[in-house]
Amino acid sequence: MNFRQHNDWAMNDRGGAPSSEVEGAVSAPVPIEGIRGKLTADAPLAKLVWFKAGGHADWLFEPADLDDLTEFLARLDGQLPVMALGLGSNMIVRDGGVPGIVIRLGKPFSKAEALDDCILSCGGGASGILVSSTARDAGVAGLEFLRGIPGTVGGFVRMNGGAYGREVSDILIDCDVILPGGELVTLPAADLQYTYRHSALPDGAVVVSARFQGTPGDPKEIGTEMDRIAEARENSQPLRTKTGGSTFKNPDGQKAWQLVDEAGCRGLMMGGAQVSEKHTNFMINTGDATSADIEGLGEEVRRRVYAHCGVELEWEIQRVGRA
Numbered sequence: 503m504n505f506r507q508h509n510d511w512a513m514n515d516r517g518g519a520p521s522s523e524v525e526g527a528v529s530a531p532v533p534i535e536g537i538r539g540k541l542t543a544d545a546p547l548a549k550l551v552w553f554k555a556g557g558h559a560d561w562l563f564e565p566a567d568l569d570d571l572t573e574f575l576a577r578l579d580g581q582l583p584v585m586a587l588g589l590g591s592n593m594i595v596r597d598g599g600v601p602g603i604v605i606r607l608g609k610p611f612s613k614a615e616a617l618d619d620c621i622l623s624c625g626g627g628a629s630g631i632l633v634s635s636t637a638r639d640a641g642v643a644g645l646e647f648l649r650g651i652p653g654t655v656g657g658f659v660r661m662n663g664g665a666y667g668r669e670v671s672d673i674l675i676d677c678d679v680i681l682p683g684g685e686l687v688t689l690p691a692a693d694l695q696y697t698y699r700h701s702a703l704p705d706g707a708v709v710v711s712a713r714f715q716g717t718p719g720d721p722k723e724i725g726t727e728m729d730r731i732a733e734a735r736e737n738s739q740p741l742r743t744k745t746g747g748s749t750f751k752n753p754d755g756q757k758a759w760q761l762v763d764e765a766g767c768r769g770l771m772m773g774g775a776q777v778s779e780k781h782t783n784f785m786i787n788t789g790d791a792t793s794a795d796i797e798g799l800g801e802e803v804r805r806r807v808y809a810h811c812g813v814e815l816e817w818e819i820q821r822v823g824r825a
Contacts, residue, residue: 531581536573539563539564539566539571540562541564542559542563544560545558547559547587551587551591551594551746552591552746553590553594555744555792556594556596556599557596558599559603560601561582562604563605565605565607566610568611575680575682575683575684576683576684576685577684578682578684580683583601583602584605585822588627588654591652592661592746592820593746593820594793594797598824601823607625607626607710610627611626611627611628612627612632614636616642620716620717622714624711624712625710626659626708626711627654627655629654630652630653630658631648631649634647634648639721641718642724643716643724644672644719645716647667647669648665650735652747655711656710659701659709661701664699665731671696673714673715674691674712674713674715675714677713679708679710681704681707682704682705686710698751738780739784740784743778743787745778746796748818749783749784749800749817750762750783750800750815750817751815751817758783758815762807766810767802767806770803770806771788771799772799772802773790773795774788774789774790775795776799777799785800800817800819803815
């Protein structure tokens, strides 16, 4: 990758707490004098992910702004693993919890702004709904598909999120990333080496902002397309349940949901986890599922699909932490 030092502290909001706030009885992993964000030891993560299951983070850091996050990671200097957490929509947090530091980007990173030449500048914590709505209001077309991605800019930039025939690699200009050692760099889209639901971003890198390229469009037509996408999702996906989004990647030329269905897995259960009756590429937590139930069910589906047709499904959902 061709890292370029980024000196324009984009998306920076110098608000936040006047001094550091630490919750938990153990010593902080870095000196916290001057750190203004919230640092919590042994932080429960189940409430922060869509499946509503899983263990705790060793540490959860919620930075006050970009300067605060950069300083915190510089002090950490790669001594502990780092994981960014957005809306938690495409993730299984294993029951043993997540080692190291989980970074959760809040309001200072959740802005979206239309610039000249149909460019959208967005914080890493901005949702797909906010980005697409901001584009619509500014008459910028080409970003409507983000309405169908239940996540944040940081997550779908990392994973090349896509829906309804388009993906992030089609629109990304560049992104601002903090590396594990605290260095803030700008990466052009080409450096991310995008493939299907994958990028070359280093482990522990945190996407703090991104620029997307659209085209001129009519706000009414853009809104109509966004409404179509929202209705299609509502009609076809189990959105009103505790789910994690699409479970498996689509194999070349095939649909994962169809392979799962043909293998007889519709409605299959393990503990409190179930393959959705509504959309078989979704798993749901029926109420009391553990993350082991959910991941185990996914592995059983993979086994049955392979036995039925010889296709080895690949996980799309991220599975993180200790078993």
